[in-house]
Amino acid sequence: MKKKIHRDILVRFDSLPDVIEHGTINPVNACVNMHDVVKIIAPTQVTAFARYDPVEIIKYPHPTLRYQSKPLKRIDAALRETITEMFQLMYEAQGIGLAANQVDLPYRLFVLNIHEERSKEHEMVFINPVISKPKDPDEKEEGCLSLPGVYAPVRRPASIHLTALNLSGETIEGDFGGLLARAIQHETDHLDGILFIDRLADLVQKQLQDELDQFQKTHDANRSQNVIPPDEIIFDRLAAMESAYCV
Numbered sequence: 001m002k003k004k005i006h007r008d009i010l011v012r013f014d015s016l017p018d019v020i021e022h023g024t025i026n027p028v029n030a031c032v033n034m035h036d037v038v039k040i041i042a043p044t045q046v047t048a049f050a051r052y053d054p055v056e057i058i059k060y061p062h063p064t065l066r067y068q069s070k071p072l073k074r075i076d077a078a079l080r081e082t083i084t085e086m087f088q089l090m091y092e093a094q095g096i097g098l099a100a101n102q103v104d105l106p107y108r109l110f111v112l113n114i115h116e117e118r119s120k121e122h123e124m125v126f127i128n129p130v131i132s133k134p135k136d137p138d139e140k141e142e143g144c145l146s147l148p149g150v151y152a153p154v155r156r157p158a159s160i161h162l163t164a165l166n167l168s169g170e171t172i173e174g175d176f177g178g179l180l181a182r183a184i185q186h187e188t189d190h191l192d193g194i195l196f197i198d199r200l201a202d203l204v205q206k207q208l209q210d211e212l213d214q215f216q217k218t219h220d221a222n223r224s225q226n227v228i229p230p231d232e233i234i235f236d237r238l239a240a241m242e243s244a245y246c247v
């Protein structure tokens with residue numbers, strides 16, 4: 001069952017104090033957790049949340065990286081702003097692609113710019129991507145912004161057919177090859193909770209084990225200091241966002 005979301009109470013977190021003060025949201029019935037989610041409990045039975053500003057790229061093995069996102073059903077101004085920030089984070093990390101769950105969001109979309117130049121004309125947004133007709137196995141080195149410093153050869157089809165929507169809601173459809181095909185597959189994998197390290201040969205994976213253990217240690221330390229909240233808080237927040245934007 002879906003929760004009904006009224007657009008008027010989708011507010012930015014930075015405007016939340018104003019909203020509460022002016023009574024749009026009754027503070028008695030609102031609880032704000034550390035991740036910007038506002039839950040309106042009885043009597044309204046409406047769940048509202050602030051737009052979540054992506055603030056950082058989450059790292060392996062954060063649980064959201066294993067989240068299988070559902071198709072987006074609407075695109076609005078808030079989501080467009082979120083996507084602008086995703087490009088910003090991607091550029092800061094010197095990446096060529098970034099999937100929504102890498103910024104802790106449950107939306108089925110990713111952004112790409114495979115060119116050196118940071119210009120709008122090279123920026124691509126893929127919403128609800130569906131890959132088909134994989135052809136010609138190929139092996140190339142990949143890295144991932146959620147596993148900084150880790151690189152390994154990954155086997156993938158060299159060319160694919162893709163259907164997706166762009167930010168204007170128009171259909172993108174075509175055959176893709178080269179780096180673009182590889183990046184599209186890497187990012188679409190993210191949306192299914194798959195990381196490139198899952199696709200490595202056993203031997204290669206073993207060689208990376210020390211590096212992965214180090215990521216695990218950092219994650220465990222962040223968990224123990226509550227820098228990364230418990231799973232139930234993460235998944236409650238993802239579910240609230242999903243109920244507003246996804247099928």
Ligand code: NI
Binds near residue numbers: 145146186
């Ligand atoms: Ni990645």
